[in-house]
Amino acid sequence: MVLSIYENLAKETPKPRFTVGINDDVTHLSLPVGDWLDVLPQGTTECMFYGLGSDGTVGANKSAVKMIAMGTELYAQAYFEYDAKRLGPRGSMDCGAASPFCCSATRLACDPRKSGGVTISHLRFGPKPIHAPYNVRSANYLAVHKSSYVTSYDMTRYLKPNGVCVINCSWTPAELEQPPRSNYKAVSLAGSELLVFAVVHLPVKMRRDLAVKQAKLYVIDATQIAVKAGLGKRINMIMQSVFFKLSGVMPYEEAIEMLKPLAQQTAQVEELVKSIKKMYGKKGDAVVKMNIDGVDASVTGIVECPVPSSWASLDVEEESKGGSTQAKGPRTIVDLSSEQFAKQIQSHCNNLDGNALPVSTFVPGGRVPLGTSQYEKRGIAINVPTVDMDKCTQCNKCSLICPHAAVRPFLATTQELSKAPQEFRASSRAAIGGGVLDNFQYRIQVSPWDCTGCELCVRICPADALKLSPAGQ
Numbered sequence: 001m002v003l004s005i006y007e008n009l010a011k012e013t014p015k016p017r018f019t020v021g022i023n024d025d026v027t028h029l030s031l032p033v034g035d036w037l038d039v040l041p042q043g044t045t046e047c048m049f050y051g052l053g054s055d056g057t058v059g060a061n062k063s064a065v066k067m068i069a070m071g072t073e074l075y076a077q078a079y080f081e082y083d084a085k086r087l088g089p090r091g092s093m094d095c096g097a098a099s100p101f102c103c104s105a106t107r108l109a110c111d112p113r114k115s116g117g118v119t120i121s122h123l124r125f126g127p128k129p130i131h132a133p134y135n136v137r138s139a140n141y142l143a144v145h146k147s148s149y150v151t152s153y154d155m156t157r158y159l160k161p162n163g164v165c166v167i168n169c170s171w172t173p174a175e176l177e178q179p180p181r182s183n184y185k186a187v188s189l190a191g192s193e194l195l196v197f198a199v200v201h202l203p204v205k206m207r208r209d210l211a212v213k214q215a216k217l218y219v220i221d222a223t224q225i226a227v228k229a230g231l232g233k234r235i236n237m238i239m240q241s242v243f244f245k246l247s248g249v250m251p252y253e254e255a256i257e258m259l260k261p262l263a264q265q266t267a268q269v270e271e272l273v274k275s276i277k278k279m280y281g282k283k284g285d286a287v288v289k290m291n292i293d294g295v296d297a298s299v300t301g302i303v304e305c306p307v308p309s310s311w312a313s314l315d316v317e318e319e320s321k322g323g324s325t326q327a328k329g330p331r332t333i334v335d336l337s338s339e340q341f342a343k344q345i346q347s348h349c350n351n352l353d354g355n356a357l358p359v360s361t362f363v364p365g366g367r368v369p370l371g372t373s374q375y376e377k378r379g380i381a382i383n384v385p386t387v388d389m390d391k392c393t394q395c396n397k398c399s400l401i402c403p404h405a406a407v408r409p410f411l412a413t414t415q416e417l418s419k420a421p422q423e424f425r426a427s428s429r430a431a432i433g434g435g436v437l438d439n440f441q442y443r444i445q446v447s448p449w450d451c452t453g454c455e456l457c458v459r460i461c462p463a464d465a466l467k468l469s470p471a472g473q
């Protein structure tokens, strides 16, 4: 952006008034911005981490930066970016919750500012002082801590040639290129046509970027490792040790010694022990041990995946036209006339591309229509509830407590059921209550893409009919 200003000044007839950093197609005063310039000192390593708010990524990265800056000769810098969806004080339901039970009735611990949203950590390390008051846009190391992000965000555009990309997922290398396990057809939602593609593998754009940039690609099932180590959904220590193993920022053995708090051999380790204990509060030594188990298991769980050169010639345009059956992500395609906002603005913002929208896209006055959260499918849950309809007493408490209206009871006539998928039909039961309900079948249905995995429905179910299962299944 700075260069484009100097280029404008160097012209014979420079624009006397201009904007930079936006695409202003209304006044046409914006300056074109060229390719990203790398002006950092040689030897500087730049890293980006895409995390899930509350998975511990940001906290772990803060610890890593302190550890490297205090324990080595390297200089370090960090910026942290948060998705701003969950604003508002506790209890205000500005977090997007559809019912007040989540925070006011159950008193669950919740950070309404970023829990469940996307976080991006921008880290730089190098042998010389780093003066870069801006986010990383050319990363040597890219870590994707939530597998559904590969279809939501274009992350590999920020990867440097020969960079390293690591994805926390349960896929094998062979599965990365396989077609989606299932596709959903168009469904009618609030009067609009909505197409939701249930997708689990690398999209065409990402594969092409990886091949063109001759990147190294790794996968690790950090979620499973965390579960086995008793860490629940906290994958931060595991992904941190993966970072030290693959990034080359400092010798791995050195880093891992500093990471293992119980070793307590050096002053830096003691500092880290304090930081981990501070991070996990009163849970103390048991949690520290679980983290160490996770650190030990993480390196053996890293799998290098081949990046075939044929990926470099994949047709990204074809995918964006919707003509391909390859992975497309949780996209929404809505009727333009009824939901212009969701298509023209919201979908780009959801993909973290909102800053690139031209000025003409926006409505003067900045008005935003209501009821648009139905078009966003975030897919952030690690585990989602499944229902045993033989145990269900049809009390509807799960539906009442769900903060995101992601679990709902359905009543269906025989005629409606005949058009429903086989799985839905097989699990429906005769509605309880008598009278008019005798004509209906009943079924509890969860929407996995809307569920956040908060577990509230499982806890409130009086019949033990709900249990959590991995979302990937």
Ligand code: SF4
Pocket: 384, 385, 401, 402, 403, 404, 405, 406, 407, 446, 450, 451, 452, 453, 454, 455, 456, 457, 458
């Ligand atoms: S686990 Fe999912 S379906 Fe259950 S209450 Fe939480 S968000 Fe709703």
Ligand code: SF4
Pocket: 387, 391, 392, 393, 394, 395, 396, 397, 398, 399, 444, 460, 461, 462, 463, 464, 465, 466
């Ligand atoms: S809370 Fe349990 S028993 Fe009640 S409707 Fe939901 S699944 Fe069925």
